[in-house]
Amino acid sequence: MNFQSPNLPLIAPSHDYTGEYRSDHLVVAEMVERGSRVLDVGCGEGDLLRLLEQRGVDGRGIELSREGVNRCVAKGLAVIQGDADTDLDSYPNDSFDYVILSQTLQATRQPRLVLENMLRIGNRAIVSFPNFGYWKMRMQLLVKGQMPRTENLPATWYDTPNIHFCTIKDFVQLCDEINVKMERAVALNSHARPLRLNAPWWFWNMFGEQGVFLMSRV
Amino acid sequence: MNKVHSVKSHIPHIEERAREADHPTSLIAHFGADKPLRLDCGVELTPFQIAYQTYGSLNQDRSNAILLCHALTGDQHVANIHPVTGKNGWWETLVGPGKAVDTNRYFVICSNVVGGCLGSTGPASINPRTGKVWGLDFPVITIPDMVRAQAMLIDHLGIETLFAVVGGSMGGMQVLQWTAAYPDRVFSALPIACATRHSAQNIAFHEVGRQAVMADPDWRGGRYVEEGTDPHRGLGVARMAAHITYLSDAALHRKFGRRMQDRELPTFSFDADFQVESYLRYQGSSFVERFDANSYLYLTRAMDYFDIAADHNGVLAEAFRETITRFCVVSFTSDWLFPTSESRDVVHALNAGGARVSFTEIETDRGHDAFLLDVPEFIDMVRAFLESAGDARGLTAGR
Numbered sequence: 001m002n003f004q005s006p007n008l009p010l011i012a013p014s015h016d017y018t019g020e021y022r023s024d025h026l027v028v029a030e031m032v033e034r035g036s037r038v039l040d041v042g043c044g045e046g047d048l049l050r051l052l053e054q055r056g057v058d059g060r061g062i063e064l065s066r067e068g069v070n071r072c073v074a075k076g077l078a079v080i081q082g083d084a085d086t087d088l089d090s091y092p093n094d095s096f097d098y099v100i101l102s103q104t105l106q107a108t109r110q111p112r113l114v115l116e117n118m119l120r121i122g123n124r125a126i127v128s129f130p131n132f133g134y135w136k137m138r139m140q141l142l143v144k145g146q147m148p149r150t151e152n153l154p155a156t157w158y159d160t161p162n163i164h165f166c167t168i169k170d171f172v173q174l175c176d177e178i179n180v181k182m183e184r185a186v187a188l189n190s191h192a193r194p195l196r197l198n199a200p201w202w203f204w205n206m207f208g209e210q211g212v213f214l215m216s217r218v
Numbered sequence: 219m220n221k222v223h224s225v226k227s228h229i230p231h232i233e234e235r236a237r238e239a240d241h242p243t244s245l246i247a248h249f250g251a252d253k254p255l256r257l258d259c260g261v262e263l264t265p266f267q268i269a270y271q272t273y274g275s276l277n278q279d280r281s282n283a284i285l286l287c288h289a290l291t292g293d294q295h296v297a298n299i300h301p302v303t304g305k306n307g308w309w310e311t312l313v314g315p316g317k318a319v320d321t322n323r324y325f326v327i328c329s330n331v332v333g334g335c336l337g338s339t340g341p342a343s344i345n346p347r348t349g350k351v352w353g354l355d356f357p358v359i360t361i362p363d364m365v366r367a368q369a370m371l372i373d374h375l376g377i378e379t380l381f382a383v384v385g386g387s388m389g390g391m392q393v394l395q396w397t398a399a400y401p402d403r404v405f406s407a408l409p410i411a412c413a414t415r416h417s418a419q420n421i422a423f424h425e426v427g428r429q430a431v432m433a434d435p436d437w438r439g440g441r442y443v444e445e446g447t448d449p450h451r452g453l454g455v456a457r458m459a460a461h462i463t464y465l466s467d468a469a470l471h472r473k474f475g476r477r478m479q480d481r482e483l484p485t486f487s488f489d490a491d492f493q494v495e496s497y498l499r500y501q502g503s504s505f506v507e508r509f510d511a512n513s514y515l516y517l518t519r520a521m522d523y524f525d526i527a528a529d530h531n532g533v534l535a536e537a538f539r540e541t542i543t544r545f546c547v548v549s550f551t552s553d554w555l556f557p558t559s560e561s562r563d564v565v566h567a568l569n570a571g572g573a574r575v576s577f578t579e580i581e582t583d584r585g586h587d588a589f590l591l592d593v594p595e596f597i598d599m600v601r602a603f604l605e606s607a608g609d610a611r612g613l614t615a616g617r
Contacts, residue, residue: 037572060574069578070599073546076606080565080577090566 042104133167242337269337274321287385323616335510427456454502466585
């Protein structure tokens with residue numbers, strides 16, 4: 001895929017903001033068909049999974065922290081304590097319709113392998129991640145000469161779990177390399193609202209604070 | 219009975235122990251000739267009895283029953299004073315009104331396993347054909363046999379589907395066996411610190427224990443009751459060795475270190491100079507008061523034989539195919555008897571079958587025994603899982 005000329009079907013902005021759910025979760029949830037089977041990798045306290053289950057999705061989760069798993073289990077969700085880098089290997093091929101990685105890609109040791117595994121386990125993958133090409137990031141590096149920190153990514157460079165930051169452009173390039181079909185894409189602004197649909201990629205890469213991608217195998 | 223007197227001075231409670239084997243201070247379900255227990259070894263055990271305790275009350279829909287499965291040396295006295303030792307129940311940290319296994323909400327059942335020595339038929343019971351204690355004439359039993367007997371008890375109680383089956387260690391093996399053998403009778407399952415098969419290392423430890431029992435001259439080829447002896451030394455050593463495997467290096471160090479027992483300096487003898495020695499000796503001697511040596515042989519053997527995959531063409535996932543049971547698998551970081559990797563194997567097999575499974579590894583240095591102890595993170599997980607499963611089953615909240 002050529003980064004300069006995206007001809008992707010773009011997702012319509014969601015108007016379903018009740019305040020109960022994170023808006024990036026709503027964007028992800030709208031990409032998932034009802035009645036499907038979903039694995040949410042790095043599911044945190046299960047907010048997205050619960051949203052999906054309310055929409056008739058059969059959901060499963062993987063979460064690194066025991067506290068997160070406990071909160072999920074208390075909500076009646078089926079969540080395994082584990083880690084995207086090591087535990088996806090054990091899932092059989094095609095066991096889910098969708099595998100979701102929400103705001104976790106940048107914290108994995110081997111993002112490429114994780115992505116490949118996701119598309120082995122699931123027919124489709126949905127990935128959302130913070131865009132390191134976001135203008136505020138660029139400004140901090142350019143003007144202050146320091147590793148960027150934002151409201152959503154407040155950790156310092158030495159204690160951040162985020163070891164593999166990338167830009168929207170980088171991610172699209174990786175998808176090209178591993179032969180992934182991009183089905184839908186959306187960039188979200190700092191309020192996690194979708195940017196206007198007809199914007200060019202460079203605009204997304206500059207003004208999207210995060211990217212959300214729906215992909216499938218070629 | 220005079221002969222028993224000869225060992226009575228060594229072993230307090232031996233008379234109570236003998237009494238409990240046949241006439242337990244528990245509820246008893248009798249199964250006559252019309253309901254034999256078909257054992258894996260090919261024998262039909264009949265008649266037989268299952269001793270059990272219950273806590274809480276069964277609701278009108280009969281939908282709130284939890285079966286607790288006890289571990290190797292446990293019994294049915296989960297949350298009441300033990301009739302032989304006078305001590306508290308073994309899972310009072312978890313079971314009771316308002317506790318994680320809330321007896322205000324659930325009807326809790328725990329039965330002594332077949333082959334045990336606290337009132338369910340086993341090697342310490344009287345063989346009705348001979349009028350003597352079964353001893354080694356008792357047929358070898360397996361984990362599936364134990365579960366088959368439990369299923370007969372659940373039938374006897376008029377319960378179609380269990381709300382949950384819960385257990386740790388050998389109890390966890392029974393939980394897994396329940397879900398493999400009776401998938402539509404188990405709404406939710408909580409296998410703790412267990413595995414789908416006994417590892418070579420664990421079989422090895424069990425063999426050490428059995429050899430210790432059989433090397434005791436008072437064992438008398440298993441006929442110690444008739445001969446008025448009791449292999450308490452052998453069984454005590456077996457328990458001491460096993461007890462080490464239930465703990466961890468870190469826990470032993472924290473609890474005892476190299477501290478001396480009631481003395482400042484070594485005695486240059488083989489007395490229990492170290493606290494850890496004294497502790498182990500106590501564990502050994504208190505265990506023999508309440509446990510029958512032959513029963514120990516049979517139950518360790520049952521665990522050794524356990525291998526769910528072997529019963530399903532060597533494919534573990536086959537055992538749980540299309541299961542609708544909700545699972546919560548729990549392991550402990552410092553458990554080297556049933557390490558987390560074995561629980562993960564269970565989880566992977568369940569995942570392969572698309573099961574609704576949760577899994578957590580609780581961080582603790584207390585070893586395998588952590589499931590019996592007051593480990594808040596573990597107790598929270600049990601509570602969270604049962605509460606949400608109870609909501610899904612439509613059970614009314616506890617008072």
